[in-house]
Amino acid sequence: MADQWIVYLQKFLRALRGACPIILFFLISFAAVYKLSGLQYVIVASVLTVFFQIRHKQNNNTLLRYIRLVVIGGLLVVMAYISSLSFAACVLLNLAIPFILVFTQSSQFNPKGYFSYAMIFVFLSLMPPENVSGLWKELIAFWCCTLFLAASIALYRRLTASPARAPLNPGQILGEISALIPLLARPERQKELEQRFAALLQGFHSLSYHQKFFSYQTRENQLHDMISTLIQRFSYMIADHEWRGELDEARIQALDQLSAFLAELSADLEHGSHQAAVGRAQSLLNDMNIPEGRVRIFCRSLLHMAVLILETSAPGENAAHPARREKRFDLLRQIKSRLTTESFEMRFAMRLSIVMTVSCTVSYLLPITHSYWIPMNAFLLIQPSYEDSSYRMKTRPIGTLIGCLIEFIAYPLLPGIGGQLLFSLLMISLMYCSMPGTWYQPVFSTCYALTLASMTMNEHTAITLRLVYLGAAVAIVFIVNRFFFPMRRETQFAYSIKALFRLHNHYWDIIRSGLYGLTSLSVSCEILTHFHMNYSECAAYLKKSTSPSRDELKEALLILWHMFSELEQMHYLVRTKSIGLEENAAFLRMIDAIQEELYPIIALENFPRLEEELHYQNPDVTYVLTEYLKHAKMLLKYKGSIPF
Secondary structure (H helix, E strand, C coil): CCCHHHEEEEEHHHHHHHHHHHHHHHHHHHHHHHCCCCCHHHHHHHHHHHHHHHHHHCCCHHHHHHHHHHHHHHHHHHHHHHHHCHHHHHHHHHHHHHHHHHHHHCCCCCCCCCCHHHHHHHHHCCCCCCCCHHHHHHHHHHHHHHHHHHHHHHHHHHCCCCCCCCCCEEEEEHHHHCCCCCCCCCCHHHHHHHHHHHHHCCCHHHHHCCCCCCCCCCCHHHHHHHHHHHHHHHHHHCCHHHHHHHHHHHHHHHHHHHHHHHHHHHHHHHCCCCCHHHHHHHHHHHHHHCCCCHHHHHHHHHHHHHHHHHHCCCCCCCCCCHHHHHHHHHHHHHHHHHHCCCCCCCCCCHHHHHHHHHHHHHHHHHHCCCCCHHHHHHHHHHCCCCCCHHHHHHHHHHHHHHHHHHHHHHHCCCCCCCCCCCHHHHHHHHHHCCCCCCCCCHHHHHHHHHHHCCCCCHHHHHHHHHHHHHHHHHHHHHHHHHHCCCCHHHHHHHHHHHHHHHHHHHHHHHEEECCCCCCCCCHHHHHHHHHHHHHHHHHHEEEEEEHHHHCHHHHHHHHHHHHHHHHHHHHHHHHHHCCCCHHHHHHHHHHHHHHHCCCCCCCCHHHHHHCCCCCCCCCHHHHHHHHHHHHHHHHHHHHHHHCC
């Protein structure tokens, strides 16, 4: 028993050490806002502390991000004030603002992207200023805290002994891949290969998903996309062992040459001649004389991608720059992909908007003090997934009850205003040491809120209202989660599976367009990233699933992964004009048939006829299409298990 308490104490001390910068930021912000503007505006300090909590260990705290926070945050402060002026404004803005923030800032791969900005609007609308003069006070407090946020993060990054690790640059990534390539031909070192590659791959796809709504491609993003594609091509070779049967001296030599070139390229990206490196890559492409197969395609596609990386990273006119029309098309495509009831963004945006509109309307109409606790609790209870919301609807009441009990015992013992403030600050400091969503976090937040509330009203009344308002918030969230656009994990899994097939279909469209001109690499890379994000989501779900068809779905998922790898290779072959003009008609018939037979459901009746047409001048094209059709036919075995 004593040992267990020691373990708990050690965990708490670790959590306290980690939370110390956050606590310190909050206390200073709280004191400054309290001194300058008064107790009514200290909620601004709580809101900006969330931004510090999220950002203080990140590397991308640029001036632009702070300007964005000042402008958008200031606008949200104003919108929060306007929402308090009339019933119509309350309904309309609580319906619109949460929806817009989720729709533009979140995705199924970044589900909480909306949270920090939404918190500004929601929390500041709960205790609005009385007039325009008070609004200016709140804006000034917000902007001052933002300046303090920037200064605090800069100071933390300078003083911390363990700053956030900078992401690998393209040169470093290529250097590591060059070291791993020789291991492909060494089966006895497979475990080392997988471990080193896993370390390289860790978090890369999440970083690759750089595009937010209303964002355009930059040269830096394009380079990141190309590196992501290159890494993915390497991952195909690690996961698929069948190709090792074709290894011979010529292929091993080709892998060694590729490794040596990438090692040189790694240094060239830092300080060398780009043009000279392009020449070396072209020379290797021209001199490569190994039979068709996976190794040949791998080596040639990596060299081709290396050329694109060099051309994109070169300064001056050669740098890729998307046309304005392409930007508009990309924006419209993003809107279209999200404007469907099957998209994560649409479903959660609707749920959050309904919850906030109903809870804020109830709070607005109730002639009872502190009714804002209803929308505040509702905002914290509603989560992107149904399961997470259900979990919080269990843990938050438990923590709130315990917090109310502690407050009931402790409050009468507190010595005056000073003691009450000190106790409340101690409670919120302990809250920052707690894991969000746990039962014990609301213990401390409840004590903090009740102590501040009891300064202006009876303690017993405050406790009663806290419990009643929490019950109302739980009821609202439960009803909305149950009946309005529910997003259970199995539902999201079904949508993700459908998305994998849609991405296959979309990739064939990209390949089709490549027959008539150079396709946008940024678009294909985005599809690639989306595929692997969805794949990871599906794999994570199946890992925990108890479904009787879990094993079949795992196999189907792996087959889809193989097919996508072949799609990516086919795109490379089309980009390099490996299909002759006289073969275009046959290739287009192939694409039409594949799209018809595979999406949205597997049919495959025409596949024998397709296989008869696999006679292309370039043997690589024939090889890749043969492999693709082979894996497509394998899907038939698992057709009954796939949730179309």
